[in-house]
Amino acid sequence: MNIYDFKVKKQNGEELSLETFRGKVxxxxxxxxxxGFTPQYTELQEMYEELGEQGLEILDFPCxxxxxxxxxxxxxxxxxxxxxxxxxxxxxxxxxxxxxxAIPLYKWLTSNTKFQGxxxxxxxxxxxxxxxxDPDYKNNGNIKWNFTKFLIDRDGNIVQxxxxxxxxxxxxxxxxxxxSNAS
Numbered sequence: 001m002n003i004y005d006f007k008v009k010k011q012n013g014e015e016l017s018l019e020t021f022r023g024k025v026x027x028x029x030x031x032x033x034x035x036g037f038t039p040q041y042t043e044l045q046e047m048y049e050e051l052g053e054q055g056l057e058i059l060d061f062p063c064x065x066x067x068x069x070x071x072x073x074x075x076x077x078x079x080x081x082x083x084x085x086x087x088x089x090x091x092x093x094x095x096x097x098x099x100x101x102a103i104p105l106y107k108w109l110t111s112n113t114k115f116q117g118x119x120x121x122x123x124x125x126x127x128x129x130x131x132x133x134d135p136d137y138k139n140n141g142n143i144k145w146n147f148t149k150f151l152i153d154r155d156g157n158i159v160q161x162x163x164x165x166x167x168x169x170x171x172x173x174x175x176x177x178x179x180s181n182a183s
């Protein structure tokens with residue numbers, strides 16, 4: 001399996017085959033509008049503006065599973081993100097990324113990756129929160145928080161999982177490497 005085997009719902013409810021993105025480098029991210037990591041939208045948008053024409057696609061899936069930090073309907077979330085952060089990459093229908101109601105794409109992503117650990121100053125406050133929610137958090141692939149990212153190569157395969165505390169510059173460098181090596 002690879003990412004092209006999945007379909008997702010657009011904000012308007014239409015299904016979209018991820019086959020549409022064949023040959024692109026894809027960054028899949030679960031987002032929220034009321035999270036401490038929400039300002040990452042600025043960095044994601046800058047990266048999209050810089051690398052989009054070279055073949056980067058960002059797939060943004062709002063998710064309300066972490067402290068109810070993505071309230072509202074799809075249109076409200078989209079209006080907030082375009083108005084506040086000027087995003088131009090597509091946002092999809094709000095989804096669950098963990099549990100019984102997780103969309104198939106996220107079930108695949110989480111079953112094929114492991115938690116990478118938190119880093120930086122955020123590690124100090126994120127670890128106790130996540131440990132309380134999931135005592136076995138270190139040993140499963142579940143999404144731990146908003147703004148977890150998955151990098152997918154041009155062949156539809158998972159290259160790397162990045163936790164919300166990962167530096168965007170590190171992700172960007174890996175994307176540039178894949179873009180320059182792919183034909």
